Amino acid sequence: MFKKPAILLFAAAISLAFATERTEAASTTIDQGLLDKGVIKVDYTPSNQAKAIVRISKDNATFDYALSQGAQYPLQLGNGSYTVLIAEAVSGSKYKVVSQDQIDLQMADETEVFKQSNPIIQWDETTKAVVKAKQLTKSAKTDKEKVKAVYGFVTKTFTYDEAKAKTVAPGYIPNLDKVYKASKGICYDFASTFAAMTRSVGIPTKLVIGKEKNHPDILHAWNEVYLQDQWVVVDTTYDAARVQAGQTPAIFKDAANYKGTKVY
Incomplete structure (x- = not known):
């Protein structure tokens, strides 16, 4: 993929x-x-x-x-x-x-950094994905419900961009408004968008780059969210294809299948 x-x-x-x-x-x-x-x-x-x-x-x-x-x-x-x-x-x-x-x-709280905007996950309150996240989570009562709402939106509406994967330029950083408008992108786009959305509603979220067990020769990007005092893996890129094919994958993945080399 x-x-x-x-x-x-x-x-x-x-x-x-x-x-x-x-x-x-x-x-x-x-x-x-x-x-x-x-x-x-x-x-x-x-x-x-x-x-x-x-x-x-x-x-x-x-x-x-x-x-x-x-x-x-x-x-x-x-x-x-x-x-x-x-x-x-x-x-x-x-x-x-x-x-x-x-x-x-x-x-005092080392997870606080994973709620902030940074050069890899650039967002503010006017970012379209952030505005959407506030709408999606308005009635959510727990952090887990917020994560599920954002996950559901991304996996149902975003598709993987094969053409972009072949032509993306060196040093590429997602412009989240452009990604949101296109509703498609590479794994980096998926992970950055998901992170901005969940961070904006107070969920500590990492963007991780590394390898996934089933695709050991390909660098990949995914997320980890902090829920109930532990980090859990979410992979919206792979799951989007599954969800749109009518499957119902587990939102939270087995961390043993993922090995990160960079965390943002």
Whole structure:
């Protein structure tokens, strides 16, 4: 069902080589005012409109994001010490580090970061999928009912886009309003849309990239939602095809069949 190159292009887009040159940028500010929500903001203006990235590292994990004014960058690996680098493009995939900071994260609730907008799951209260989520969950009494309402909507109305899987560009990030209007996309689109919808109604939700047991050679994207003090797997991409074929798959999957390599 999935075209391997599509998701690999996304993975490759965040694999960047760094130049040894390093300069300090006095104009760089990391706003830590939202650390209780597990996110930071970065105030930096690249020279000559150069591309720039935010690299966030903790332990052996690294995440790269395109620098965007006003964006929130997640510290999604739990409490502890993070390194935040701001790097500016020099040539090709070479970047120079212009700023580096250490941030100590100590959140009372480590799931709070998975309720926020970030560069991979970009949403606000006007996002069409978010507006729909509020409508769908208006009468829901529990978090589980909210998840089921969003899951039902996505799996009944969204279809997998084979053409997009073959042509998606490197560095692709879903525009959720465009995905919602088209009602179709690749697994990354499904997972990002589902995450924005459930996060917007207060459900901690992860977007996970990795492998699913039945398709071990293909990178895939799915979600995990936090219900009753545990993370449970939801896979709207595979289930959409099943639901639209008249089947009734279990909403919550066996976590043993999924192995994530990146979590957002």
